[in-house]
Amino acid sequence: MKPDGLLLAGPAATSHLCGMSVADLSSDIFPYPRKDSHMGYQLDGKRAIVTGGGTGIGYSIALELARQGASVAITSRRSSVLDDAVKRINDEGGANVLAVTADTGDDDSVRALVETVRRELGGVDILVNNAAEQPAQLGPSYTDATDEWFQRQINVKVIGYLRTIRAVVPLMIENKWGRIINISGTGSRQTVSVIGSVRNASVTALTKNVADEVGKYGINVTVVHPGATRTERYEELQNRTVINEATRNAHINNVIGRVVEPEEVAWVVAFLASPRSVAITGDGIVAGGGIPGFIYY
Secondary structure, three states: OOOOOOOOOHHHHHHHHHOOOHHHOOOOOOOOOOOOOOOOOOOOOOEEEEEOOOOHHHHHHHHHHHHOOOEEEEEEOOHHHHHHHHHHHHHOOOOOEEEEEOOOOOHHHHHHHHHHHHHHHOOOOEEEEOOOOOOOOOOOOHHHOOHHHHHHHHHHHHHHHHHHHHHHHHHHHHHOOEEEEEEOOHHHOOOOOHHHHHHHHHHHHHHHHHHHHHHHHOEEEEEEEEOOEOOHHHHHHHOOOOOOHHHHHHOOOOOOOOOEOHHHHHHHHHHHOOHHHOOOOOOEEEEOOOOOOOOOO
């Protein structure tokens, strides 16, 4: 005997449940997974694009999605970087990885990228927007935010994210399902540099606007804000000043007291890319090890 769709509470619920067998206590009543149920990300067969996927956080995201069973297309402007990344991911377990040289700063290049992925993988279910140039600004002061560099950064990271979204959303609408994860940064919530804060805050605004519009098609859009993360670029900058690891961690302004590893950001993104994240859209997740002192609500 199963319920007819009515929500029962109190004595009525007790009476109803007492007359049911264990077999009747199905997911129709208790929709949460049992302890022995599979709690994976359910990414088998999903098709993903990770822009800027050849190095750093992007590479770790591509690797994690591939480990979870997704077919992954990684992009970069540098083909040599992509070739190395594909080899490393394949060495991890022979995942289906496609390398596509593309420039998110150019609309024709983005459209060609998505068409290539559609042809080779059959469609796109997941988009991770990660392509960006580093550093965001050539100097700490607002006077270092030159017009040319500012426009270049916005074109690649903000308008570039919008370009890829415009190109993939029709395929996701066709699938009646999709996940878009935009990689921003903690500079969206605190001062770092003028360009760094503006471009990251702009990605946050882009995320919410698109999420509100495409949610009715089964497409969730989120933004992830990494903090200090041990990427190749981070190590390059740190190694310019020779300090030991203990001293370096002492200067990390986060709750966990250390630099976040790129795979730790990737785990967050993999969850957001999965069907399990259905309740989250239009919102941001900070993956920086906790920012001390701030309360967000």
